[in-house]
Amino acid sequence: MNDRSPGTSSGLARSIEDPQVAMAERIARWTDGAMLDPIIGFLVPGLGDVIGAGVGLYTVMVAVQKKLPAVVVARMLVNLGIDTAIGMVPVVGDLFDVAWKANKKNVDLLRARHVRGRSRPGDWLMVVGASLLLLAALAIPVVLLVLFFRAVF
DSSP: OOOOOTTSTTHHHHHTOOHHHHHHHHHHIIIIISOHHHHHHHHSTTHHHHHHHHHHHHHHHHHHHTTOOHHHHHHHHHHHHHHHHHHTSTTHHHHHHHHHOHHHHHHHHHHHHHHHOOOOHHHHHHHHHHHHHHHHHHHHHHHHHHHHHHHHO
16 A cells, blocks of 8 residues: 555655554544444443553553653543543443544544644643543542531531
């Protein structure tokens, strides 16, 4: 297969294709494009989403090997985390998997940031926002528990 044809817009980018990036792209094509992720999640609820996240970690590993900025790697992990957490909800999670396409998002980040070698403000916003949501999700039960004990005792 020769992608060096001058008629394609990505001919130059693909003429020097990195095999790891190409493999990450194939994984995304199968899991997100061929809907393998939502199908496995539907057939094996919970476990299918964990398997999908494990497969998706390949792209993150490639990003680390290519020395992408830490915030970009964190953003990739956030994408996988959202996909896995919501994907574990029966039926609704499988529908979410159809739309979210975490592996495709991560391959797009890998390609864009590998070429430029820099993070963007959107990367920081996504990671900081996810971190704040995680802290809130952890803090709210603790605060409610404290309020409950104060009310009872």
